[in-house]
Amino acid sequence: VTARPGAASVAELVLVAWLFGCVLAGVARVVTHQNRVAALQTDRIRLEEAVRTGAIILGAEVRHADTADLRLARDSIRLRAFRGGGGVCAGDGRVLRVLYRGMRQPDPAKDSVLAVADGGVVAFGLVSATRSAACGGALELVLESEPEEPPAWVLVFETGAYVLAGGAIRYRRGQGGRQPLTEALFREMEFAPAPEGLRLLMAPDPDSLRRLPGGTREVIAPILNRPPLQ
Amino acid sequence: MKCRSGFALVLSLVLTVAMAVLGAGMLVVAARETEIAAAVVQGRRGQALAETAVRVLVADWSTRVYGPLAVGETTAVPGEPAAGVRAWVTRLGTTLFLVEAAAGAGVGQPAAAALVRALDAAAMAAAVPGAVVADSAVWLHAGMVSGLGSCGDAPDAAAVVAPLVDVAPGAELEGAPAVVAALPPDFPAPEALTEPLLSRLATVRLPPGELADWPDPGTGACATGAGVAAGDSTGSACWPPPFIHVPGDLQVRSGEGQGLLLVAGDLQLLGFRFEGLVLATGRLALDSGTVIVGAARAATVEVRDARVTFDACAVRRAFGAGGLDGAFRPGHRWWIPRF
Numbered sequence A: 001v002t003a004r005p006g007a008a009s010v011a012e013l014v015l016v017a018w019l020f021g022c023v024l025a026g027v028a029r030v031v032t033h034q035n036r037v038a039a040l041q042t043d044r045i046r047l048e049e050a051v052r053t054g055a056i057i058l059g060a061e062v063r064h065a066d067t068a069d070l071r072l073a074r075d076s077i078r079l080r081a082f083r084g085g086g087g088v089c090a091g092d093g094r095v096l097r098v099l100y101r102g103m104r105q106p107d108p109a110k111d112s113v114l115a116v117a118d119g120g121v122v123a124f125g126l127v128s129a130t131r132s133a134a135c136g137g138a139l140e141l142v143l144e145s146e147p148e149e150p151p152a153w154v155l156v157f158e159t160g161a162y163v164l165a166g167g168a169i170r171y172r173r174g175q176g177g178r179q180p181l182t183e184a185l186f187r188e189m190e191f192a193p194a195p196e197g198l199r200l201l202m203a204p205d206p207d208s209l210r211r212l213p214g215g216t217r218e219v220i221a222p223i224l225n226r227p228p229l230q
Numbered sequence B: 001m002k003c004r005s006g007f008a009l010v011l012s013l014v015l016t017v018a019m020a021v022l023g024a025g026m027l028v029v030a031a032r033e034t035e036i037a038a039a040v041v042q043g044r045r046g047q048a049l050a051e052t053a054v055r056v057l058v059a060d061w062s063t064r065v066y067g068p069l070a071v072g073e074t075t076a077v078p079g080e081p082a083a084g085v086r087a088w089v090t091r092l093g094t095t096l097f098l099v100e101a102a103a104g105a106g107v108g109q110p111a112a113a114a115l116v117r118a119l120d121a122a123a124m125a126a127a128v129p130g131a132v133v134a135d136s137a138v139w140l141h142a143g144m145v146s147g148l149g150s151c152g153d154a155p156d157a158a159a160v161v162a163p164l165v166d167v168a169p170g171a172e173l174e175g176a177p178a179v180v181a182a183l184p185p186d187f188p189a190p191e192a193l194t195e196p197l198l199s200r201l202a203t204v205r206l207p208p209g210e211l212a213d214w215p216d217p218g219t220g221a222c223a224t225g226a227g228v229a230a231g232d233s234t235g236s237a238c239w240p241p242p243f244i245h246v247p248g249d250l251q252v253r254s255g256e257g258q259g260l261l262l263v264a265g266d267l268q269l270l271g272f273r274f275e276g277l278v279l280a281t282g283r284l285a286l287d288s289g290t291v292i293v294g295a296a297r298a299a300t301v302e303v304r305d306a307r308v309t310f311d312a313c314a315v316r317r318a319f320g321a322g323g324l325d326g327a328f329r330p331g332h333r334w335w336i337p338r339f
Helices: A012-061 B008-059 B121-126 B195-201 B312-318
Strands: A069-073 A076-092 A096-102 A111-117 A120-131 A138-141 A153-165 A168-173 A178-180 A187-193 A195-202 A217-220 B074-076 B084-092 B096-103 B111-116 B130-140 B144-146 B158-160 B164-167 B172-174 B208-213 B244-246 B251-254 B255-263 B267-270 B274-282 B281-287 B288-303 B307-309
Touching: A012 A076, A012 A153, A012 A168, A012 A195, A012 B008, A076 A111, A076 B172, A096 A153, A111 A138, A111 B130, A111 B164, A120 B255, A168 B008, A187 B172, A217 B074, B008 B096, B096 B244, B121 B312, B130 B307, B158 B172, B195 B244, B267 B274, B267 B288, B274 B312, B281 B307
Parallel strands: B130 B158, B130 B164, B130 B288, B144 B172, B144 B307, B208 B251, B244 B255, B251 B267, B255 B274, B267 B281, B274 B288, B288 B307
Antiparallel strands: A069 A076, A076 A096, A076 A153, A096 A138, A111 A120, A111 A153, A120 A138, A153 A168, A168 A178, A187 A195, A195 A217, B074 B084, B084 B096, B096 B111, B281 B288
């Protein structure tokens, strides 16, 4: 048998096939591993994002809370959630003109007002909130009743509750529905008092985060006004 | 040269590009997570800085600096209470102030705000409307009480203010008017200014009991001639004057003192000279040539052989004594959110 010039021998073909198989197997292993790493990273990001969201939102909401603002239970916190405030530049009885700054405009349907004066802090219902020309565009807030002492500063708040249910942190305003703030990734969650303020314990759900090992996450939300939480 | 066709190079290039894309994707996600974490850390650091600046400002508070602010007026705090932080103080009411600090400039920067209360010396002095003031009764057996002691914008006062005033024939009274038979006003003090806090703020703490001679309160370091109002001519007085607190009954038999003397109990002064304000929660007895320049207030006051001369500036100065010059945390809410 005479070989054609330039043709490969069987041995060469076997060697090439074997090498090609090795390369493909390596590539397949790399791709598989890459997938696993990517999935792990995705799970980690989902979890960290949920933990971070809880820490940031709860931390901001309870940081300036006072004894009268908070009711703590194992699976919920009911609180005055501050949405804005400002100095009173002019006032007449129930009508206050406020240089308002906040995360949103006051909404009489769901907001109330804490009025700060020399004599102390008093809560009032809010009847209306409209723009006015006073004090260079102050907000005109009409309270349900006339404060005994003209307030110098007001804080606008809504009453809400942060609830741990269905594996997620949820916010519920008044008696309204529960809006999830995080992905439902947790098997167990619990609020507890801490020396600095509030502790939130979150145990990841192994069904939701199968690829991610790890224990319970703890978030500490300091309370500057240090209410004696029960 | 022969042409040899193959696909190994192309395949390896394709695989390399695919791997690079996958790796780059993961790197981008990881980098974004790092950026988010860094932003969170930076925000927390800014928040801590702003809160530290507020705490520093409150700790360094002096009513002599912020007391002159008008209600509604804002003043920037000179310098930086913490590195890279601006701070300012707004007077919200007679005793209420808002302390704010922001890390960096512009809206959205980490910021902190706290409500603090401070004694208003003028308002506090208004709760001492006479040379001798009592919540229930004053017995003036002998001696002299004068309410003529105007100073700056503070006018002359009554000699005696109490619901019940009994003046013996030998006693002398002068004032504008001499006697006001009425309940004196309460002190407009913050609710947080409790007995334990007062004890802590005092610069001199004396044990209850009997003192044969008034001890040197150690005021050599204080500045002299620092009046608190126009017309305050008491050049020998020091600033800040001592705040002397006694947590029980006290009897002093001789000596000289100045400042604010607060006795949580009965007080008997014999042959003692005091410049400032004497306060006792129980009975105050002035005897044996005791002289008070300023004012005295107690539940009941008995003047036997003493001279009390009202001095509006000495009274006002006394409310700047020791730690009373500082800021107090309100009873409940202190920190407030800032948007």
